[in-house]
Amino acid sequence: MKIDCVELLRLDMPLVTPFRTSFGTQTRRDVLLVRVVADGAEGWGECVALADPLYSSEYTEAAHRALVDQLLPRLLALPDVTAASVAPALAAVHGHRMSKAALETAVLDAQLRSAGMPLAEYLGAVQPSVSSGVSVGIHDSIPELLDAVDGYLDAGYARIKLKIEPGWDIEPVAAVRDRFGDQTLLQVDANAAYSRNDLRTLRVLDRFDLLLIEQPLPEEDIAGHAHLAAAGLQTPICLDESITSAAVAHQAITTGACRIVNIKPGRVGGYLEARRIHDVCAAAGVPVWAGGMLETGIGRAANLALAALPNFTLPSDIAGSDRYFRQDLTDPFTVVDGRIDVPAGRGIGVTPIPEVLAELTVRRETVRR
Numbered sequence: 224m225k226i227d228c229v230e231l232l233r234l235d236m237p238l239v240t241p242f243r244t245s246f247g248t249q250t251r252r253d254v255l256l257v258r259v260v261a262d263g264a265e266g267w268g269e270c271v272a273l274a275d276p277l278y279s280s281e282y283t284e285a286a287h288r289a290l291v292d293q294l295l296p297r298l299l300a301l302p303d304v305t306a307a308s309v310a311p312a313l314a315a316v317h318g319h320r321m322s323k324a325a326l327e328t329a330v331l332d333a334q335l336r337s338a339g340m341p342l343a344e345y346l347g348a349v350q351p352s353v354s355s356g357v358s359v360g361i362h363d364s365i366p367e368l369l370d371a372v373d374g375y376l377d378a379g380y381a382r383i384k385l386k387i388e389p390g391w392d393i394e395p396v397a398a399v400r401d402r403f404g405d406q407t408l409l410q411v412d413a414n415a416a417y418s419r420n421d422l423r424t425l426r427v428l429d430r431f432d433l434l435l436i437e438q439p440l441p442e443e444d445i446a447g448h449a450h451l452a453a454a455g456l457q458t459p460i461c462l463d464e465s466i467t468s469a470a471v472a473h474q475a476i477t478t479g480a481c482r483i484v485n486i487k488p489g490r491v492g493g494y495l496e497a498r499r500i501h502d503v504c505a506a507a508g509v510p511v512w513a514g515g516m517l518e519t520g521i522g523r524a525a526n527l528a529l530a531a532l533p534n535f536t537l538p539s540d541i542a543g544s545d546r547y548f549r550q551d552l553t554d555p556f557t558v559v560d561g562r563i564d565v566p567a568g569r570g571i572g573v574t575p576i577p578e579v580l581a582e583l584t585v586r587r588e589t590v591r592r
């Protein structure tokens with residue numbers, strides 16, 4: 224394909240409820256969308272970077288700048304582009320995986336729309352719908368947490384993930400187990416808030432029959448996670464922040480740092496690398512599941528396609544649109560019997576609703592070749 228132009232759109236979207244994690248509280252989503260126009264086809268990608276560099280080093284404004292200053296000039300210099308040529312064209316630039324992923328996704332969407340093929344089919348999906356879990360933030364009190372979890376279970380979510388941090392860990396997990404019983408699928412996510420010295424706390428969490436403990440230690444401390452497992456932690460450790468590529472996933476698995484992997488295409492540079500991680504994990508007998516980054520319907524649609532691959536055997540963090548936004552950017556995704564349908568249309572299968580896009584867009588920048 225020949226790229227005609229790339230448009231970057233910034234949207235300001237209020238979340239329906241504040242989302243607190245060990246690294247901070249999100250009340251709005253500072254969204255960066257990439258729109259590629261190539262050979263008359265249009266393609267969309269959502270950059271998952273958050274407004275501040277608290278989950279990882281990337282953040283929205285920096286991602287926007289990286290695209291304009293570094294990534295787009297390299298890509299637009301190519302006479303002919305396919306999704307497979309994006310990562311090689313950008314490989315000289317270190318990091319900036321979320322920016323790279325958004326750009327690759329937009330190119331892939333345009334390519335698949337032209338070819339008339341759904342992303343799910345292109346990636347090798349085997350399921351028409353995906354099991355939907357929900358990530359529940361840190362609350363001000365246990366009763367408020369229990370109310371929130373009660374609402375999500377009523378809405379049919381297949382699994383609950385509790386955000387934890389030192390001081391908000393054993394008590395909330397015990398309270399949720401006590402109130403909702405042993406049958407509730409339950410897991411926790413620390414977003415790197417613990418240290419190797421917290422083994423005693425983590426061992427107490429072992430008593431609650433959790434599906435997994437996600438990213439207890441810092442991103443760089445892959446060896447520390449292996450150390451926790453070797454020290455006798457029974458609950459499987461799942462890595463999120465630490466897994467930045469298929470090579471790192473392979474290393475984490477072979478060194479015993481994790482038994483489960485959370486896959487977020489934005490974190491690893493795109494859907495092609497995400498699929499390689501899926502394959503590496505499948506070959507090693509390591510189950511994976513689809514993480515989330517509070518995406519709009521644009522990012523959610525593409526994540527659903529990936530989450531329909533065969534080794535995605537644990538419930539996803541892909542929740543219904545109404546868990547995030549009063550008005551999503553696309554037709555809303557809904558949870559039915561704990562599952563969300565994978566879009567069946569060509570490409571990512573959805574586009575922004577024009578009026579909603581116009582209303583929420585606060586900035587636009589067009590880059591031409």
Ligand code: OSB
Nearest residue numbers: 278358414514515516517518540
């Ligand atoms: O660690 O999985 C995470 C949201 C933003 C940043 C990091 C994470 C999360 C979530 C929510 O847990 C996932 C979602 O509902 O999109």
Ligand code: MG
Nearest residue numbers: 412437438463
């Ligand atoms: Mg996580």
